[in-house]
Amino acid sequence: QVHLVESGGGSVQTGGSLRLSCTYSGYTYSDVCMGWFRTSQAPGKEREPVASIYIRDGTAFYADSVKGRFTISQDNAKNTVYLQMNSLSPEDTAMYYCAAHVSVSNSVCQYRAKYGMESYGRGTLVTISS
Secondary structure (H helix, E strand, C coil), X not given: CCEEEEECCEEEECCCCEEEEEEEECCCCCCXXXXXXXXXXXXXXXXXXXXXXXXXXXXXXXXXXCCCCEEXXXXXXXXXXXXXXXXXXXXXXXXXXXXXXXXXXXXXXXXXXXXXXXXXXCXXXXXXXX
């Protein structure tokens, strides 16, 4: 099973930036889908996808709400995935979870990017103040 450790959360003002990191271990092949999901504290809000990347070829998938503001990237030498978040707004306040799904194709990664993955980290809190 993949082990995931997130870092980089914190508090910034509206319009600011943060970069989240997720280091993964326990799986050495490249056919893995890595992603970020978030859970807001707002009532009725469920976990939502943010961005994902297929490690084998670097294809990235983004939720409409973050396109143009967030960028997911990978550093294969460090087994680390990053989420660069720019132009942050209070609506981005949430617990952000790194996720992974192993032994998948690009098309399955695209599906998992929307509907969830098999492994999650413990999360890192992002708070945006107005």
